[in-house]
Amino acid sequence: MTKEIMTANKAVAEAARLAKPKVIPVYPITPQTTISEYLAQYVADEKIDANYVKVESEHSAISAAVGASCAGVRVFTATSSQGLMLMHEILFAAAGMRAPFVLADANRAISAPLNIWNDQQDSIAQRDAGWLQIYVENAQEALDTTLMAYKVSENPKVLLPSMVCLDGFILTHTVEPVEIPDQEPVDEFLPPYKPEHAYLDPKDPMSIGNLADPDYYLEARHDMQVAMENSIDVIQETCDEFAEIFGRKYGLVEPYKTEDADIIFVAMGSICSTIRVIVNQLRDQGEKVGLLKIRAYRPFPVEAIDEAVKDCQKLAVVDKNVTFGIGGALYTDVKAKIHKEAYGFIAGLGGRDITPEAILEMYEKTKNPVKEVTWIGLKEE
Amino acid sequence: MVTIGCVIKTPGSSKNNKTGSWRTFKPILDKEKCIDCDNCIIFCPDSSVNKQHDINYDYCKGCGICAHECPSDAIEMVKE
Numbered sequence: 001m002t003k004e005i006m007t008a009n010k011a012v013a014e015a016a017r018l019a020k021p022k023v024i025p026v027y028p029i030t031p032q033t034t035i036s037e038y039l040a041q042y043v044a045d046e047k048i049d050a051n052y053v054k055v056e057s058e059h060s061a062i063s064a065a066v067g068a069s070c071a072g073v074r075v076f077t078a079t080s081s082q083g084l085m086l087m088h089e090i091l092f093a094a095a096g097m098r099a100p101f102v103l104a105d106a107n108r109a110i111s112a113p114l115n116i117w118n119d120q121q122d123s124i125a126q127r128d129a130g131w132l133q134i135y136v137e138n139a140q141e142a143l144d145t146t147l148m149a150y151k152v153s154e155n156p157k158v159l160l161p162s163m164v165c166l167d168g169f170i171l172t173h174t175v176e177p178v179e180i181p182d183q184e185p186v187d188e189f190l191p192p193y194k195p196e197h198a199y200l201d202p203k204d205p206m207s208i209g210n211l212a213d214p215d216y217y218l219e220a221r222h223d224m225q226v227a228m229e230n231s232i233d234v235i236q237e238t239c240d241e242f243a244e245i246f247g248r249k250y251g252l253v254e255p256y257k258t259e260d261a262d263i264i265f266v267a268m269g270s271i272c273s274t275i276r277v278i279v280n281q282l283r284d285q286g287e288k289v290g291l292l293k294i295r296a297y298r299p300f301p302v303e304a305i306d307e308a309v310k311d312c313q314k315l316a317v318v319d320k321n322v323t324f325g326i327g328g329a330l331y332t333d334v335k336a337k338i339h340k341e342a343y344g345f346i347a348g349l350g351g352r353d354i355t356p357e358a359i360l361e362m363y364e365k366t367k368n369p370v371k372e373v374t375w376i377g378l379k380e381e
Numbered sequence: 382m383v384t385i386g387c388v389i390k391t392p393g394s395s396k397n398n399k400t401g402s403w404r405t406f407k408p409i410l411d412k413e414k415c416i417d418c419d420n421c422i423i424f425c426p427d428s429s430v431n432k433q434h435d436i437n438y439d440y441c442k443g444c445g446i447c448a449h450e451c452p453s454d455a456i457e458m459v460k461e
Contacts, residue, residue, distance in 0.1 A: 070386075096386065097387075098385050098386035099386075197384065197385040197386055197388055198385075198386055198388050204390075205390075205392050206388050206389060206390045207388070207389040207390075207392070208386065208388050208389075209387075210387050210388075210389055212383070212387050213398070216382070216383050219382050220383050220386075220387050223383065223385070
């Protein structure tokens with residue numbers, strides 16, 4: 001084990017190196033670019049024995065990833081924002097063909113207007129593709145989650161691809177100390193991928209990506225729903241196994257001071273660090289407040305959320321995305337599945353800073369609510 | 382019922398997909414009128430007419446091209 005100061009992009013690249021993918025089709029895009037650069041360097045330096053496929057677009061990157069995964073090898077790719085948009089069509093194919101590879105998405109706003117800064121609209125817009133989506137808070141979590149994502153995706157009960165979502169710039173371009181595990185324990189945790197359902201073998205031919213007429217399609221999609229439901233337990237088991245080997249504990253959600261809280265913030269990604277500071281500040285003033293960090297957004301861990309929020313009165317749900325015409329995606333999911341009084345806050349779109357004051361405002365507007373969904377930080381005319 | 386990812390491991394199994402169930406109209410050949418021109422064999426997009434001009438209803442989708450191309454009006458499209 002070594003400890004280094006690095007960005008979350010480097011942490012993701014280190015995780016990809018340790019996972020030993022055989023094919024890396026990747027196309028650079030801000031703020032993901034350094035992931036593709038680190039991996040290109042690792043391949044050039046023979047630190048990874050992989051085929052680095054230089055593609056002409058993200059559509060090709062993900063297509064090559066699906067093809068390679070169906071040929072039976074471990075695959076890694078990464079993208080961001082418009083790149084993920086261009087992958088949209090094949091994201092569904094990847095999940096439908098049950099290709100269990102991992103994609104790191106450096107969360108960035110979507111055009112128009114053109115904006116390279118952070119929010120989570122890009123991955124949220126892909127939530128129905130059939131991918132697992134895990135949102136991370138810091139660089140260490142980005143590394144650890146990328147490793148765990150392979151183990152979850154490749155589990156025979158799951159066999160769906162995973163998206164590791166890390167906030168662009170806030171995580172991808174800031175540095176912090178990260179523990180890089182040694183190869184040996186990683187190999188123990190994540191043995192080589194042994195494909196059973198799809199692989200390339202001339203002696204055992206198969207046809208992949210077939211037409212399924214109305215007699216078969218419904219069942220194929222239902223199988224994906226079952227796999228997604230199975231992934232809830234698989235994620236938790238994988239986190240437990242990871243903790244045993246590497247000593248860092250994760251879960252579907254991460255509660256912070258929720259036990260006796262009256263109001264609980266619900267949020268995803270790097271903003272949780274800021275919220276935790278505010279929770280402590282408010283606790284010092286005698287306020288009963290907590291934070292529930294959502295790591296797994298798909299599958300949506302209803303039981304784990306219910307357990308964490310069962311004794312609270314209200315939820316303040318923070319969304320760095322918007323589902324136009326209804327509210328934030330996390331907020332609407334919470335409203336649909338969690339039977340608690342909840343208020344939604346849309347903030348930080350296109351890289352607008354979510355300041356401590358903004359979080360205090362959310363707290364105030366949950367304590368004394370005026371409306372269900374509030375945009376925080378809008379400039380007055 | 383379906384394999385994981387709808388992978389097909391038995392080559393040539395597309396013949397198990399009997400597309401005849403798609404049919405609304407069924408071609409009926411009157412062999413008395415048939416002049417053995419073989420147009421129906423040549424034009425059938427599903428190769429569902431054999432050399433004896435027997436129509437394979439397991440796969441015939443009822444498109445009606447055979448009836449359209451028949452110069453002797455020997456094929457009638459009858460509602461299923």
